[in-house]
Amino acid sequence: KAGVTQTPRYLIKTRGQQVTLSCSPISGHRSVSWYQQTPGQGLQFLFEYFSETQRNKGNFPGRFSGRQFSNSRSEMNVSTLELGDSALYLCASSLAGTGVDEQFFGPGTRLTVL
Amino acid sequence: GENVEQHPSTLSVQEGDSAVIKCTYSDSASNYFPWYKQELGKRPQLIIDIRSNVGEKKDQRIAVTLNKTAKHFSLHITETQPEDSAVYFCAADPSGGYNKLIFGAGTRLAVHP
Numbered sequence: 001k002a003g004v005t006q007t008p009r010y011l012i013k014t015r016g017q018q019v020t021l022s023c024s025p026i027s028g029h030r031s032v033s034w035y036q037q038t039p040g041q042g043l044q045f046l047f048e049y050f051s052e053t054q055r056n057k058g059n060f061p062g063r064f065s066g067r068q069f070s071n072s073r074s075e076m077n078v079s080t081l082e083l084g085d086s087a088l089y090l091c092a093s094s095l096a097g098t099g100v101d102e103q104f105f106g107p108g109t110r111l112t113v114l
Numbered sequence: 115g116e117n118v119e120q121h122p123s124t125l126s127v128q129e130g131d132s133a134v135i136k137c138t139y140s141d142s143a144s145n146y147f148p149w150y151k152q153e154l155g156k157r158p159q160l161i162i163d164i165r166s167n168v169g170e171k172k173d174q175r176i177a178v179t180l181n182k183t184a185k186h187f188s189l190h191i192t193e194t195q196p197e198d199s200a201v202y203f204c205a206a207d208p209s210g211g212y213n214k215l216i217f218g219a220g221t222r223l224a225v226h227p
Contacts (some may be wrong), residue, residue: 018217030174031213033213033214033215035215035217040217042203042217042218042219043158043203043205043215043217043222044217045214045216045217048212048214050207050212050213055209055212055213056209056212056213056214058214087227089157090157092213096211096213100146100165100207100211100213101213102143102160102163103147103148103160103195103213103215104160105150105157105158105159106157107157108157
């Protein structure tokens with residue numbers, strides 16, 4: 001099976017712009033979680049989607065949003081970018097709908113905000 | 115709130131020694147505790163996990179122990195090898211199965227030949 005894929009792998013944006021990141025889960029996985037990784041804050045949970053529904057949200061401002069499509073692919077959007085949004089954005093997919101299961105991470109999208 | 119503390123932040127050992135990393139979690143609803151290894155420039159990869167109904171789990175040179183009463187869990191790597199050098203993250207899932215991981219700050223392990 002192909003692993004989790006994310007596009008694009010690298011992005012450079014300027015303050016005030018918006019950005020959309022994409023995540024394709026492992027075939028058959030219906031849960032997609034998003035995480036932000038920075039040197040200062042580590043790995044932080046953004047949100048999780050299952051069957052096109054957001055089930056959990058982390059402590060991020062409303063500028064961070066996401067969605068999931070019927071084929072389980074997910075996108076996250078960050079509007080009005082700030083310098084502090086520079087980070088590696090990781091998505092992870094999981095088979096489980098309820099109950100816990102391993103999360104498989106994608107390679108990440110490296111976002112740089114200038 | 116939901117918090118996971120991880121110690122130490124850096125760990126340096128000689129090849130063949132053991133390495134121990136400890137984590138403490140705050141949310142008593144947590145029932146799933148994975149450990150991830152992240153090499154430089156790579157994605158985090160699961161190395162072992164444990165569920166709340168189990169006290170210990172082993173996989174070759176890696177073991178994890180869980181003490182639910184004390185809310186702490188530990189990773190033990192025996193007979194370390196240079197390829198074990200990486201950043202290790204512990205995590206806890208307090209969401210009751212909705213795939214929300216709260217991560218520790220990470221431990222940078224260096225194994226010297």
